[in-house]
Amino acid sequence: MKIQRVSSKWAKTNAILLNPTLSNYIPDTRKYNFSTLVEMLAVHATVYVKPDRGTYGSGVMRAEQRLVSLAPSIQADGSEDRKAVRKEEKTMYILRYNKTAQIFASPQELHEAILGRTQGKFYLIQKGIDLLRHHDRPFDLRVLAQKTPIGTWETTGMLGRVAAPHKIVTNYHNGGRIFQVNTLFKEHMTPSESSTAIQQLKQLGVQIAGQLELSYPGIKEIGLDVALDQHHNMWLLEVNTLPSIIVFKMFPDKSIYRRIHRYAVAYGRLKKSEGTVSSRRKAL
Ligand SMILES: Nc1ncnc2c1ncn2[C@@H]1O[C@H](COP(=O)(O)OP(=O)(O)O)[C@@H](O)[C@H]1O
Ligand SMILES: [Mg+2]
Known part of the structure; x- marks a missing residue:
């Protein structure tokens, strides 16, 4: 079955707002x-x-x-x-x-x-969320959640994106730099705060995926853009339904990408041999 993609941010936002608990993560959007x-x-x-x-x-x-x-x-x-x-x-x-x-x-x-x-x-x-900073440049996070081969949702990847100098967006295609979440968090949090935040992000990935699936039953993977404000509150800026996968390949822990790849093969985004170079559009 074809993987469902949804491009309207407005439609996805409204699908998430149907859930009162998750609506707390959505910044006022009109x-x-x-x-x-x-x-x-x-x-x-x-x-x-x-x-x-x-x-x-x-x-x-x-x-x-x-x-x-x-x-x-x-x-x-x-x-x-x-x-x-x-x-x-x-x-x-x-x-x-x-x-x-x-x-x-x-x-x-x-x-x-x-x-x-x-x-x-x-x-x-x-x-506008006043993003946390790394060396005076704002950063936000990308959280990848995927359908597992047994049909549940799992958060399989997470990374940080630091804006290029003088930019108001952190996107990789706008000069943003990729960092490990830990590296960015340790400048703002104790190790225990950092692991609590990472757990919360993992949960958020699974919850948002489950909620979106109610409106869009054919989705298999999502990429959450999550912002942390100065009080470390988490905000969901948007959800991508065609998230970049290849970007997780650059991390030293190769088991992360191997799992992401295995799941993507199982739900039909990638072929078994595919994944060294992705020709698909990557919305990071
Ligand atoms: N409400 C916001 N507050 C702070 N930064 C934001 C906000 N909305 C977007 N941004 C910044 O702009 C980037 C791109 O916005 P996003 O909504 O993700 O659109 P796109 O689909 O172009 O990636 C975000 O990753 C973030 O860095
Ligand atoms: Mg985005």
Whole structure:
């Protein structure tokens, strides 16, 4: 049977939101329009705007609303401007994408700039998560869950992705670097916190897979993009139904990839001999 793939982030998000426990992992996510932009900025200050059917971090933007204090201006006669003495504050709007940042004075101008990039396509707006960092660069995690040959779900792989300098996305196809989860966690957690978090991620992989399977019975593998915020809370940014497998080959523990490969052969993604080079599209 053909492996089911689902490209709409909106559809997958709604399938997960049907489960009240799992809905706690989903950051506030809505359909993009001017009023959701204004509302979400008022509540979250930072939001991500992304294509419903995007991959590789393409088209992803970040919008921020910031209160900026204006420096007191000095009048020609040397007396301070009266307004400035009252420490005038102004709201500014920042739009970031690729390595670009643009500043706007109103939400209307910000919206116009976003529309210029969305080109009429369906975009989502999501609460921005303040990601943990590795050497001052944000990182998130990829968690791979697969159908086992006996028909259960298992989390079979996990890795960290660190954003390239000045990028707002961590995707490998956007210059992100791959790390072992342990390496990244030990900069923020004790060994016991780290192993608890890894256990939680494994569980999350299995739970999300089980939930998505209720709406999409033909899925066999998923890749979760999980963010950790400054309080180490876990957030599910998106779920890929055609996750990269080959990327797990680079880890020194070869048994990890061998199991991933064995399961992928069992459910028909790979042929037994295949797997050294994957010609399939890899959404990491
Ligand atoms: N809500 C968010 N908060 C913080 N970072 C985000 C958010 N949404 C996306 N990102 C960053 O952008 C990357 C790409 O977004 P994602 O939703 O995974 O789309 P894609 O399908 O293009 O990979 C994520 O891996 C993450 O680094
Ligand atoms: Mg992604």
